[in-house]
Amino acid sequence: MAKVTSLRSKDPNTQVGCVIVDKNNCIVSVGYNGFPIGVDDDVFRWDKEDPNDNKHLYVVHAEMNAIINKRCDTLHDCTVYVTLFPCNKCAQMLIQSRVKKVYFLEDRDDLAFRASKKMLDYAKLPYERVAMSCEPYVIDL
Ligand SMILES: O=c1ccn([C@H]2C[C@H](O)[C@@H](COP(=O)(O)O)O2)c(=O)[nH]1
Numbered sequence: 001m002a003k004v005t006s007l008r009s010k011d012p013n014t015q016v017g018c019v020i021v022d023k024n025n026c027i028v029s030v031g032y033n034g035f036p037i038g039v040d041d042d043v044f045r046w047d048k049e050d051p052n053d054n055k056h057l058y059v060v061h062a063e064m065n066a067i068i069n070k071r072c073d074t075l076h077d078c079t080v081y082v083t084l085f086p087c088n089k090c091a092q093m094l095i096q097s098r099v100k101k102v103y104f105l106e107d108r109d110d111l112a113f114r115a116s117k118k119m120l121d122y123a124k125l126p127y128e129r130v131a132m133s134c135e136p137y138v139i140d141l
């Protein structure tokens with residue numbers, strides 16, 4: 001489901017999907033990486049070369065969108081499924097939301113992701129890499 005959600009992202013380089021479920025495994029939120037509401041993807045392109053317009057300055061991360069979009073009062077004790085390991089900023093928000101576990105598909109080894117792991121470890125928020133046995137079969141309606 002997180003993988004299918006990621007396909008909605010218009011980031012040409014990395015599509016990220018996030019699904020949050022409650023303790024009964026019911027989906028309480030989904031999110032993918034995209035520009036904020038009102039920032040038009042077609043006008044405000046992802047691949048601008050001007051460093052002032054670098055996508056990283058503008059994009060809302062999948063986990064952040066999922067946290068903001070939640071259809072429940074609290075994410076306390078919820079489980080997060082995300083296609084990319086959460087960056088340091090997303091890790092902060094997941095810790096503060098008091099989710100209980102993070103499952104992820106892809107890992108990265110850079111500054112932000114190393115800091116994220118350090119924070120999750122300190123906060124005792126467990127994370128686990130999962131393998132996908134097949135690519136999702138998506139019917140384009
Ligand atoms: O925690 C994260 C980290 C990154 N993302 C998004 C932000 C960007 O749209 C891409 C990463 O782009 P690269 O070109 O691969 O650096 O992933 C996210 O949603 N959540």
Ligand SMILES: [Zn+2]
Nearest residue numbers: 061086087090
């Ligand atoms: Zn992030």
